[in-house]
Amino acid sequence: MYPRPIPEAAVWQRRFYVLGVVVVLLLWLCPLFAIILTSFRSTEDVMGGNLWGWPTKIGVVDNYTDVFTQTPMARYFLNSLTITIPSVIGVLVLSTLAGYVLSRYRFPGNMVIFALFVGGNFLPHQIMMIPVRDLMVRLDLIDTTAALIIFHVAFQTGFATLFMRNFIAALPDELFQAARAEGASPFQTLWHVAIPLVRPALAALAILIFTFIWNDYFWAVVLTVSDSVKPVTAGLANLRGEWVSAWNLISAGTIVVAVPPVIMFFLMQRHFIAGLTMGAVKG
Amino acid sequence: MSDLNSRPLEVPSFNSREPGRMTSLELRQINKNYGTYHALRGIDLSVAEGEFIVMVGPSGCGKSTLLKTIAGLEEISSGQILINGRDVSKQEPGDRGIAMVFQSYALYPHMTVAENMGFGLRMAKRPKAEIEAAVQRAAKILRITDQLEKRPKQLSGGQRQRVAIGRAITRSPDVFLFDEPLSNLDAALRTQMRVELSSLHAELGATMVYVTHDQVEAMTMASRIVVLNQGVIEQVGSPLELYRNPDNLFVAGFLGAPRMNFLGVTVDDVSGHNVTVSAPGLMPVTVELAEPTVLPKGASLTLGVRPENISVVADASQGGAINGQVRLVEHLGRETILYIDAGNLRTIASESGTGNITVQLSYVAPFAANQNVALKLDARELYLFSPDGGRTLSARKTILDR
Amino acid sequence: MLTLWRRQRWWLTPTLLIAPGIVLFFTVILLSAVQSLWISLHDWDGFGPMVWIGFGNYVELYNDPQFYVSLKNNLIWLVMFMAAPPIGLAIALLVNQKIRGMRFLKSLFFIPLVLASVTVGVVFTWVYTPEFGLLALIFKAFGATAPAVLSDEHFVTFAIVIAALWPQITFCMVLYLAGLNNLSEELIGAGRVDGARGWNMLYHIVLPQLTQVTFIAIAVTVVGALRSFDMVSVMTRGGPFGSSSVLAYQMFEQSIFSYRFGYGAAIASVLFVIMAVFIVWYLTRIIRTEERGG
DSSP states (O other), X not given: OOSOOOOTTOHHHHHHHHHHHHHHXXXXXXXXXXXXXXXXXXXXXXHTTOSSSOOSSBOHHHHHHHHHHHSTHHHHHHHHHHXXXXXXXXXXXXXXXXXXXXXXXXXXXXXXXXXXXXXXXXXXXXXXXXXXXXXXXXXXXXXXXXXXHHHHHHHHHHHHHHHHHHHHHTSOHHHHHHHHHTTOOHHHHIIIIIHHHTHHHHHHHHHHHHHHHHTOOHHHHHHOOSTTTOOHXXXXXXXXXXXXXXXXXXXHHHHHHHHHHHHHHHHTHHHXXXXXXXXHHHO | XXXXXXXXXXXXXXXXXXXXXXXXXXXXXXXXXXXXXXXXXXXXXXXETTOEEEEEOSTTSSHHHXXXXXXXXXXXXXXXXXXXXEEOTTSOGGGTTEEEEOTTOOOOTTSOHHHHHHHHHHHTTOOHHHHHHHHHHHHHHHTOGGGTTSOGGGSOHHHHHHHHHHHHHHTOOSEEXXXXXXXTSOHHHHHHHHHHHHHHHHXXXXXXXXXXXXXXXXXXHOSEEEEEETTEEEEEEOHHHHHHSOSBHHHHHHSSSSOOEEEEEEEEEEETTEEEEEETTEEEEEEEBSSOOOOOTTOEEEEEEOGGGEEEESOSOSTTEEEEEEEEEEEXXXXXXXXXXXXXXXBSSOBTBTTEEEEEESSOOOOOTTOEEEEEEOGGGOEEEOTTTTBBOBOOOOSOOO | OHHHHHHHHHHHHHHHHHHHHHHHIIIIIIIHHHHHHHHTTEEXXXXXXXXXXXXXXXXXXXXXXXXXXXXXXXXXXXXXXTTHHHHHHHXXXXXXXXXTTHHHHHHHHTHHHHSOHHHHHHHHHHHHOTTTSHHHHHXXXXXXXXXXXXXXXXXXXXXXXXXXXXXXXXXXXXXXXXXXXXXXXXXXXXXXXXXXXXXXXXXXXXXXXXXXXXXXXXXXXXXXXXXXXXXXXXXXXXXXXXXXXXXXXXXXXXXXXXXXXXXXXXXXXXXXXXXXXXXXHHHHHHHHHHHHXX
């Protein structure tokens, strides 16, 4: 264990240490606190320039309800869900299939394909922007959730395939040899042997991909125009453009956008961290 | 019974109170708790300078934990550790005057062999010339002088182990600590390294504390063995002493392979120093007690007899005889091991299930499975253990035969 | 027909299994990249015909002062981003203690990583808001007035990078926490027995074991610095007057706002080449470790 664990007996040392960490944490998160506090401000205070003094009125309820009634935030939310959930499913399916084949079958070009999946992951989005946009225009899918779904499934499959491939490669060879000796077809082996064993990886991957897609901004801006299709990320940027100095409202909107990934993170924390480190450390 | 009257030959044991012998390491009432789990209980041990102490015991007995507390890698809950008279109980490992050889060698992978061996001295800020000289000296002793510029991953298992030992030597510690260093080697290499370690000890004359689960290593390398069981020291003594005169059933069963046979017997008769016991399937046999003990008729005791002290006889009518059927025969070339089904005889956790006795014959014999045999126990080599705690009740035996 | 399938399925099935992934990825992603390179050799407004101009866009780029501003900003991003791994390591070391409550605190430290880049951008825009932002408050506490960093061409890029460092440091921290969990207990024990303490222990015993993690942390950080777009777009839209623009943003601006898709593609291609150099180097390192069985 490194750094050296503070001995269990040194109770006060331990308490002070935790206190110290809390102080650092508060400093670390203070931009967030600033926004949270601002979301509690009433519009009167903001207009009057009273942002940090004692509040004359608590505007929490007003701000947060306004976010949903005065802005298309609810619609943005729905769009995010419509885009993210099908994409995650699509990515999981494709990447597991591809990862299984890449990890368990030797064929010329295996390494090349793998390298392309990894490398494609690092491409700047801008290099794909024009042709992808053009493709969507030609397919008449521009400004639809389908466009974003197609793109995200395609792009995230790169990282996800790397992830699943490494995970399946780490499974003991004997299991697959035993399945083959018993006459299982490749698909049966995948379904009955590989998939049950990679369930934790799938969970970790799902939460990671969910966060990546939900938080995507660039493609939301490029491929969507109308509010009825925009996800929360592009929506928030729009919001800021419209309600320029109503910081109490913008803050509330920011918090609303921030909350879902944070909640998901806390629920699935172990999977999230495991996913990040598995994918990164292995690759 | 004339053997019992001749003076037992004592193997000299290192006594810290003997004049001229310094106590290298002393453990006083070491206790270690992991939360509610009491890992080490009241450990007391005195190690004289130059001794080779081997700590053995089953997994979980606390031997590795004890070693780590001596090293300072684990803290003790109470007690004292003294090295060369200095209380090091609260000191950092680097300041205790110890060096340690780890089970998987723990060589720094990014350093060369020479850098690995010199690291400790470098941390102590010794002058470069001194470090170089120490490294060369250790490398020469271990015959790895031409590996000095290599990295650990370029070496074989045996070579890595030498480097690990070399690293310990360069620090000229007061006490060497070994944590199961041979477990990761294959059988042939293990035997070779065992011999080398013993000669190294003879050459350096250093105090060594060695942890292993392998009782062959313990028996062959130790000047004294410490048997640990569930955090408690069961017995300390020379290998032969522990083998011939175990203090209790645990030690008796731990040393010696194939393991000692334990039979459930009842008391037939007690008179003075002698007690006669028998069991269904075992003809009555008399065993000498260490001291006159009150044993009611019919009391249950455990009789211990080593496989090598059982012989095959013509008929099972004499005292200490058993009838049985051969279940399995193992021919080891120079000896035969028989696994006998002794019917009603109650045995305790034997090598292959209850109702079985293991016999080791020092000759090759054409036994076959299902063959009926009559066995006889050597009455001079029997042990009796109390029903509570398995204390040895039988008298001491001589250590050396001749 | 069935027997043909049965006999060939040992290679047919895998091919079918991997096909959709490959097709989708290769056409949408890889093919697009190649297409962009092609487009960069043309003049195109997105609707009309593409006019071949060879390297004309690149020549124009070479003479474009905004290009150099963007390049300079990318460099600033790269250099400043290099602070992420060490700070991430420091925080990881800080929270790596098994004390009650530490696990909860640890998870709170992770929050910046989970926030969308938009969120981070808006949060920090608020921090930097003159008069009312957190920065202004801090300056006021010392009796000074905070500069309006996002409107000042000298400070703007630094301010944006600091915002982006928030999640980037967190990512490095996660990596290092995992790395610290995988340290060899025996090697640390050997180091303690050898008398290594404090800095010596960290430098000689711990850091060498974290080499692989550091490699990944640096790779991700470099890629992040070169790819940066979101923060610039949300916080300043490249302003004031393009002084905070980076290559990725300039490309976007030229394409979407100025309808100069050919030119935008050229910028993207330059960015791509810069990153390609890095990616190739990184991939060869990975493949070499894979083949060595590392």
